[in-house]
C-alpha cells in the first residue's frame with residue numbers, strides 16, 4: 001500500500017456526491033469534480049499500477065475545471081447549464097472527438113456507472129470475496145464496452161493488484177469493515193441519483209454516444 005493511504009478517508013469523497021444534486025434536481029459541477037478528485041487520490045494510494053487510470057481521470061477533471069475557471073464559468077455551474085450552453089453555441093462536436101465539456105463529462109459519467117456497480121458489489125460481497133473479481137465483473141458489465149482491447153487488457157492486469165474485500169474496506173479509512181459497508185449504503189443512493197439525472201439529461205439531448 002502506498003504512503004498516504006492511512007491518512008485518507010473515503011467518507012469525505014463520497015460525501016461530495018451527496019452535495020451534487022440541487023433542489024431543482026440539477027447536478028452541480030464543483031462537488032462532482034471534488035468527488036472525482038478524491039477518488040483519484042484514493043486510487044493513487046492503491047499503487048502506481050493504477051496511474052494510467054488516474055492520469056486519464058485527472059486530464060478529464062482538468063478540462064472541465066478549466067471551463068469552471070474561464071470567463072464562461074457561470075455556464076458550467078451545473079451539468080444542465082453546461083449542456084444548454086454548449087449545444088446552443090455549437091460547441092459539441094457530434095462527429096469527432098473534441099474537448100467539449102459534454103463529451104468530457106460523459107467519460108466520467110460512464111465511469112460513475114462502473115463506480116456505482118463496484119461499490120454495490122463491494123457492499124453486498126462476502127467477507128472473503130476478491131475485490132479484483134468484483135472490479136473486473138462490474139468493469140466488464142459497464143465501462144469496458146467503451147474501451148479498446150488494449151485498455152481492457154491493461155485494466156485487467158491492474159485489477160489483479162487489488163487487495164481482498166476486507167483489506168480494501170479498511171483502506172477506505174472509514175472504521176471497521178462493517179462501518180465502511182454502512183457508509184457505502186448511505187452514500188450509494190446519492191451517487192445513483194447523480195448518475196440517473198445525468199443519464200436522463202444526456203438521453204434527452206441525444207448526447208450518450210458523443211465521440
Ligand SMILES: CCCCCCCCCCCCC/C=C/[C@@H](O)[C@H](COP(=O)(O)O)NC(=O)CCCCCCCCCCCCCCC
Nearest residue numbers: 010039040042043052053056057107108111135139151155
Ligand atoms: C478500485 C480500482 C479502481 C479501478 C478503476 C476501474 C476503472 C477502469 C478504467 C480504465 C480506464 C483506463 C484509462 C483510459 C481511459 C480512456 O481511454 C477512456 C476514454 O477516454 P477518451 O474517450 O478521452 O479516449 N477514459 C475513460 O473511460 C474515463 C475513465 C475514468 C476512470 C476513473 C476511475 C477512477 C476510479 C476511482 C476508484 C476509486 C474506488 C473507490 C472505491 C471505494
